[in-house]
Amino acid sequence: MAKISLDNVTKSWGETQVLRPMNLTIEDGEFVAILGPSGCGKSTTLFLLAGLYAPTSGQIAFDGHNVNRIDARDRNVGIVFQSYALYPNLNVRQNIAFPLRFKNMQRDEVARRVEAAAGLVQIGALLGRRPSQLSGGQQQRVALARALVKEPNILLLDEPLSNLDATLRIAMRAELKSIQKRLGITTLIVTHDQIEAITMADRIICMNNGAIAQIGTPDDLYRRPNDLFVAGFIGTPPMNLLKGRTNGRQLRVGGASFELTSACDGEVTFGLRPEDIALVPPGEARLQGEVTVVEPMGREVFYTLDTPAGTIHALEHGEAVRHAPGSTVGLACRPDLTLVFDASGKRIAGLNSDLSCHSRAPANQLEPMY
Numbered sequence: 001m002a003k004i005s006l007d008n009v010t011k012s013w014g015e016t017q018v019l020r021p022m023n024l025t026i027e028d029g030e031f032v033a034i035l036g037p038s039g040c041g042k043s044t045t046l047f048l049l050a051g052l053y054a055p056t057s058g059q060i061a062f063d064g065h066n067v068n069r070i071d072a073r074d075r076n077v078g079i080v081f082q083s084y085a086l087y088p089n090l091n092v093r094q095n096i097a098f099p100l101r102f103k104n105m106q107r108d109e110v111a112r113r114v115e116a117a118a119g120l121v122q123i124g125a126l127l128g129r130r131p132s133q134l135s136g137g138q139q140q141r142v143a144l145a146r147a148l149v150k151e152p153n154i155l156l157l158d159e160p161l162s163n164l165d166a167t168l169r170i171a172m173r174a175e176l177k178s179i180q181k182r183l184g185i186t187t188l189i190v191t192h193d194q195i196e197a198i199t200m201a202d203r204i205i206c207m208n209n210g211a212i213a214q215i216g217t218p219d220d221l222y223r224r225p226n227d228l229f230v231a232g233f234i235g236t237p238p239m240n241l242l243k244g245r246t247n248g249r250q251l252r253v254g255g256a257s258f259e260l261t262s263a264c265d266g267e268v269t270f271g272l273r274p275e276d277i278a279l280v281p282p283g284e285a286r287l288q289g290e291v292t293v294v295e296p297m298g299r300e301v302f303y304t305l306d307t308p309a310g311t312i313h314a315l316e317h318g319e320a321v322r323h324a325p326g327s328t329v330g331l332a333c334r335p336d337l338t339l340v341f342d343a344s345g346k347r348i349a350g351l352n353s354d355l356s357c358h359s360r361a362p363a364n365q366l367e368p369m370y
């Protein structure tokens with residue numbers, strides 16, 4: 001198992017720099033997800049670690065040893081691609097054994113490793129089949145066994161679950177997490193899927209435009225995003241972002257005002273997650289909105305509200321539709337769950353708890369927002 005460090009690593013294709021200087025450390029045994037919009041450099045980062053791409057500058061180290069010049073096959077890294085790329089003319093046993101072909105390994109050792117890897121992903125009974133005789137989920141397991149058979153120090157997963165149907169994805173993500181923890185193998189997974197990243201990873205690297213926007217635990221990114229990009233990218237449905245203006249410690253949003261405990265002057269963005277908003281009788285809040293769209297979603301109801309601060313989305317838990325289109329509601333939120341970003345998009349330090357709607361409100365009590 002290995003600790004990974006990147007020191008000012010960049011990647012350019014000709015004149016185009018696709019990775020800006022990247023610095024990061026992944027601890028031995030950590031499970032880290034790389035999340036970000038299409039084209040931000042997630043796969044490039046993974047391929048640099050795998051040794052499939054060489055960095056343009058900077059240093060990649062495994063356990064403190066520079067691996068820049070070490071071939072992919074000598075890095076002891078297992079990789080699973082989105083397309084499982086199984087060999088159709090080989091059976092499952094031969095597919096799993098494939099990475100061992102140049103290792104000059106005794107036959108019974110190869111057999112032992114194949115059985116162990118197949119057992120780990122529960123396909124021991126399928127070793128004689130061809131890939132065409134397997135379901136998508138089973139093929140995915142073969143690809144994972146093939147990555148694990150080398151007993152790698154590092155496991156790299158590039159969107160490994162994206163070809164599976166929704167039910168299988170949920171089952172596989174739990175299984176992957178459990179295998180990763182059991183083996184204690186340092187793992188990086190590239191994914192588009194936030195839920196996948198949040199549920200599986202110890203930490204998430206959120207990338208934007210070839211650079212790391214933020215690295216942190218899922219809770220850090222969700223509750224304490226560094227900037228507007230991370231705030232808007234993490235969370236489904238996305239955070240409400242409302243334009244506001246500050247004058248010293250006074251924040252004005254949509255004609256209403258409330259107090260900040262630290263002063264800030266100028267334009268700001270006020271962030272509020274839909275699931276943190278409680279819809280209360282209009283008289284119990286200083287901000288009211290008219291319900292324009294109601295979308296029952298099974299366990300939740302998604303409301304679109306027209307307010308003086310702009311359109312706001314709110315998500316209420318429970319099946320019951322409590323507010324009809326056309327009705328007026330009040331909006332309430334715990335002050336410690338709201339966020340404020342300055343004109344440059346950076347979250348203003350400390351405002352998470354500084355922003356108070358009602359002074360000294362108990363943290364666990366819903367309070368009117370204005």
Ligand SMILES: Nc1ncnc2c1ncn2[C@@H]1O[C@H](COP(=O)(O)OP(=O)(O)OP(=O)(O)O)[C@@H](O)[C@H]1O
Pocket residue numbers: 013016018036037038039040041042043044045192
């Ligand atoms: N061989 C190449 N030559 C030139 N540009 C490339 C090459 N490979 C990738 N790029 C560019 O590098 C950028 C990052 O690509 P990368 O595949 O790492 O993104 P990604 O975040 O994994 O995207 P996606 O989620 O769509 O897979 C993209 O703008 C892409 O067009």
